[in-house]
Amino acid sequence: MTGYAIVLASGDVGRVQAASIIGSVAAASDVPVELFVTMDGLTAFESERVERGAFEGGEVAEAMAADGGERMDLYYEQLADAKEIGPLSVYACEMAMDLFGTDLDDYVDVFDDTLGVAGFLNRAADKQVVFV
Amino acid sequence: MSETDYQPDQTIDARDATCPGPLMDLIGAVKAADPDTVFELQTSDAGSKDDVPEWVAETDHELLDIVDEGEHWSIYVRTA
Numbered sequence: 001m002t003g004y005a006i007v008l009a010s011g012d013v014g015r016v017q018a019a020s021i022i023g024s025v026a027a028a029s030d031v032p033v034e035l036f037v038t039m040d041g042l043t044a045f046e047s048e049r050v051e052r053g054a055f056e057g058g059e060v061a062e063a064m065a066a067d068g069g070e071r072m073d074l075y076y077e078q079l080a081d082a083k084e085i086g087p088l089s090v091y092a093c094e095m096a097m098d099l100f101g102t103d104l105d106d107y108v109d110v111f112d113d114t115l116g117v118a119g120f121l122n123r124a125a126d127k128q129v130v131f132v
Numbered sequence: 133m134s135e136t137d138y139q140p141d142q143t144i145d146a147r148d149a150t151c152p153g154p155l156m157d158l159i160g161a162v163k164a165a166d167p168d169t170v171f172e173l174q175t176s177d178a179g180s181k182d183d184v185p186e187w188v189a190e191t192d193h194e195l196l197d198i199v200d201e202g203e204h205w206s207i208y209v210r211t212a
Contacts, residue, residue, distance in 0.1 A: 025152050028159040029187065072150040085160050 003032030005124035011040035014060035020075035027086030038093030045107040091115035140172035154180040176204040
């Protein structure tokens with residue numbers, strides 16, 4: 001196993017945070033991680049939403065908003081930190097961005113680049129795929 | 133309250149942070165450290181108290197001690 005290719009297709013912040021935690025700890029432990037953020041997953045990374053702390057989800061979203069990043073780093077902070085110490089790449093799905101009419105400037109500064117499905121499959125070829 | 137024989141070269145205060153904050157703090161510090169550096173990781177998170185040793189076991193670093201300090205645990209790790 002040469003790493004994880006994580007597909008994040010949900011904007012539910014509990015799922016987003018879980019994907020971030022697993023990906024960040026794996027990368028920090030020198031396990032290569034490719035995180036492909038697509039569909040509703042992208043909405044969790046909208047700059048405006050992050051600034052407002054308007055997280056989508058159930059009790060986890062409420063708890064995270066109440067904590068305000070005091071005790072637990074939020075997903076975008078975790079990913080940015082993990083990229084400093086391990087092999088983690090974060091990609092935004094080109095197709096979903098076309099659908100939303102957005103570009104990378106609309107999102108928090110955590111993405112390495114945009115990526116299409118063929119590009120993701122190339123990067124995932126030698127990795128265990130985790131779908132969130 | 134317990135005691136330990138180990139004198140840390142560096143102490144990481146990760147009290148009040150939840151999982152995986154303490155572990156990420158330790159990993160970042162360990163990667164920047166010289167061999168034979170002794171770290172004391174302070175955590176009040178019970179999950180991290182159990183999870184950090186799991187991480188250490190998969191590395192070449194050495195888990196020296198886990199001390200219950202009452203309000204937190206001190207986890208001692210020596211770098212390889």
